[in-house]
Amino acid sequence: MIFALAIFYHLNLNAQKIIIGTEKSALVYSVNKDKQLNQIYFGTNLLDSASYRNINAYELPAYATGGATYLQEPALAVTHADGNMSLQLAYLSKEIRKLDDNVIETNIRLKDPAYDFYVNLHFKAFQKENIIETWTVIENQEKGDVLLNRYASVFLNFPGATNYLTRFNGDWGIEAQMEQFLLPNGLYSIQSKLGVKTVENGLSSFMLSKEQLDDENKGEVFGGSLAWSGNFDLQFETFKNNSRLGEALKVICGINAYASAYRLKTKESFSTPHFIFTYTNGGQGQVSRNFHHWAIKNGIWKGEQRRQTLLNNWEATYFKFNQDTLVNLFDGAKKLGVDLFLLDDGWFANKYPRDNDKAGLGDWEVNKKKLTNGISYLVKEAKNKNINFGIWIEPEMVNPKSELYEKHPDWLLKAPNRPEDLQRTQLVLDLSNPKVQDFVFGVVDNLMRQSPGIAYMKWDCNRVMSNPYSVFMGKDQNALFVKYTQGLYHVLNRVRAKYPDLEMMLCASGGARVEYGALKYFQEFWASDNTNPLDRIKIQWGYSYFFPALTICNHVTDWGKQSLKFKLDVAMSGKMGFDVQVKKMSQKDIEFSKAAVENYKRLQPLINYGDLYRLVSPYKTNSASLMYIDSTKTNAILFAYNLMVSEAQNYPAIILNGLDPKKKYKIKEINLRAEAKPQFTEDGQVYSGESLMSSGLKWYLFRSETSSILTLEAI
Known part of the structure; x- marks a missing residue:
């Protein structure tokens, strides 16, 4: 077993073991005579717990700490209230609870012997899905603030210095490009410092194996995914013939420590992002199937809800439309047989009308010139044609040419004494500020209260953070990236509490936010702005390793010179939609597309929930x-x-x-x-x-x- 490992360091063979197991895998810890928690095994679930034994000569910490005796990359590094930068953790207790017939939760409690500082390692083991979800809760009971300098979600040990990494690189239009290579000796990192759109240059999901994998369904593989919408760091530290650690690989995943020192006040706690992982000897294909089964029930919003096929107006109209134009497009949706019409960008703002991407963003009132009778009229007209209505928003962003920018300059993220660094002619709002959180929630809430028939929202995000500075946070800017993401989740929690049935698509100039931290609030995501089906085959292939088909939005568009059949067949392998000018299609093409939609709807349960x-x-x-x-x-x-x-x-x-x-x-x-x-x-x-x-x-x-x-x- 390539990931099975154990340690022998002259401890009592009857020492306490803590087994975090699923039907087919197990992660095992042991407490030594000095009350140190060590990982002794990770691999196939064994029938006899006594078989999890110690055969190696090196101690491998369960959650390595910095500043004391561990001299490599730590999972946790702090500055105590008295200035001491060393941290040691001793085992206190464990608690195991059976949440239901499928899920077992384990909490391992650790404490620094010299300080009132606690770390709780949490695990949820999903038995049938063979998935383990883990996160760390850090508690400060000291008499002053503790500075968290780095704080990983997980620290895992793998035996041997030969490990192949499969990662998924990307950029705009070329998302989720798979590559596999041998990890070098030393430290290799996949990380993001983008603030938002954080997976634009690569997913926070990966796989490890001892050998290069040619067969999808053979070989021992570890797959992991960090559920966090902010800056992340996936570290892979390889050791060859190390005198203290032997030959091993350390995997440390969590929030990127860059500009993220977090001040934890006394009596407060901090919970890290969740890390989801699986081990299998069924190859990369089984990693995918494990993740898909878990995600449908636990990782995405209402995973078992039927997804709606749709027609988007963007490529038909761009910013140039009025309400009559849109109502006429409803007929196209009806002809194609889709469930929903989605109104994209350009429907809002009056003082600075949203006639292009240079103005109006942030002013979320209906443009009276374009939509004389408002959104409710469009919802009603769509219902009259027996289709649902959806709408596009980008509530985290603002154009300088907007009333919001003029009225609330303190709500913007921009550094003092620096020129504005506009991207797509816009800036990011400061979601660390509760008033801004209220505003962003209000964008959704106002639309739903004024037009309760809205069935779908596309939530977009079209730039990263640069020159970030929060007026609200004042002089302590270190945790801005973290508090922005916490603010985003606070808003999304409010949205889901009030509008649980609203279907929502996650978009960020394409797939720049595809991870399970955000997807727990969304049913699906926009995979890429690149809809050329030749490119989409590879893009959708890459996403499929960790995300089920029902989450991956695939639209038939005018991009590419391929046949309509080719475009339909590529789109049909995920969540099908259209962004086309139906009025320019021949009657034969319309009928062919409608037949494909009917096939898709008939086979949708198989595509959405079948094993890939x-x-x-x-x-x-x-x-x-x-x-x-x-x-x-x-x-x-x-x-x-x-x-x-x-x-x-x-x-x-x-x-x-x-x-x-x-x-x-x-x-x-x-x-x-x-x-x-x-x-x-x-x-x-x-x-x-x-x-x-x-x-x-x-x-x-x-x-x-x-x-x-x-x-x-x-x-």
Whole structure:
């Protein structure tokens, strides 16, 4: 077992063990004679707890502290009220509670022997999903303030100095780009200092393995994801032949310590972000399935709620529209058969009308010239056409050309004695300020009170923090990034408490906020502003490792020169939507799109809740294929894409997975135009699950930018 490790340091073999286990994995700690808590095992759940034994010669701390005897990167470093910068933690107690038939919570309480300073390591073990969620609660009972200089959510030990990291890089338009490489000796970090839009340059999710992984469903893999919408730091410290630590890897994940020293007052506590992780010997595919099962029930807002298909007006109108224009677009939504019409940017502000992105942001009153009868009129007209209505907001931001900017200059984040650093001609509001929190909550609340029929909101965020300074926080600016994120969560908690049924999309110039700290308040996210389906295949592939299909919004747009079928087939593999000019579409294209929407709605439970198996990777070939199968292994859907054709192309066989080998499956190609013949030459044939998972299917797409969708039904 690559992640199984144990320690022998002449302790009593009957020393107390603390086992945090799921059905298939276990993280085990032990308390030594000096009351130090150490990690002794992480790997497959063993039948006999006595099997978690100590075989290595090095102590591996459960939560390393700085300034004392541990000399590497610590999980926690503080300055005590008396100025002492050393910290040691001794074991006090544990508490184990069974929250329900599936979840067991463990709390391990530690204390500095010399100070009234406490650390509580919390764990929730989700048995069936094989997911562990952990976070740290830090308590200051000293007589003065304690400065938290760094405070990680998790500290994990892995044996050996050979570890491969899979990470997901990105930027605007190229989000979630997967890469795998050998971690170097020393310290490697994935981090963000952007303040907001914090995963713009890379997700706060990753995987580790001892070997480079070529088979999706083989190999021992660790997968982890930090649930935090602010600056983060994922540290990987590798040691080769270290005299104190041997050969090992330390993984330390949490809030980025950069400009984040947090003053913890006496009698106060601080809770770190949650870190979600899993261990499996079923490869990267099983990491994904574990995360998806957990997320649908625990990680996203109302994960089992049916998602609405939609038509967005953005590419049809941009900022140029009036209420008649929009009402006419409702007909397009009706023709496509989608559930909802989404009004994007440009509907607000009067003194400085939102006619472009240079003005009006922050002034969230309806533009009377564009929308004479207000939002309620649009909601009513949409209902008359039997569709729902949604609206775009960006409540955390402000244009200098706005009434909000003029009236509340103290609400802005901008450094004194520095020029304004505008990005997208806007600045960030100061969510550390309770008055600003009230204002941002009011943006949602006012819209919902004035137009209670609004069914959907797209919450956007289009710039990062630069030259940040909070007037509200005064001279102590160190924890600004942290308190901004806490303020955001305070607002979102209020929104969800009052409007639990409102469907919300998380957007940040695309996927720059895709992590489980924010997703606990949202049903779905906008994956990328880049909607070219060729690029989207890789983007959506990357996200799929940690986020289920029902969260990934995929829209059919005018981007790219591919066929409409190719665009529909790519969009259908996640949460389907449209951003097109329906009036410019031919009647045949409209009918074809409507049929695809009907197929999607029929198969939506399978796509949204089925087990995902990635079959042919676009990162390794010029093709891609993935499939979803239901829990009874009765129905499945397979997506196949040919990206491009080269002269010396070797086409991969499609080896299916997750089927019942004893069942027989009838295969049918869907999403075909009325006049088109199936591309899959074996359409209608019946094969055993065993055959499909051993021999597979011959590759059958031989032209660039072609696609196909197959359904499988057990007979």
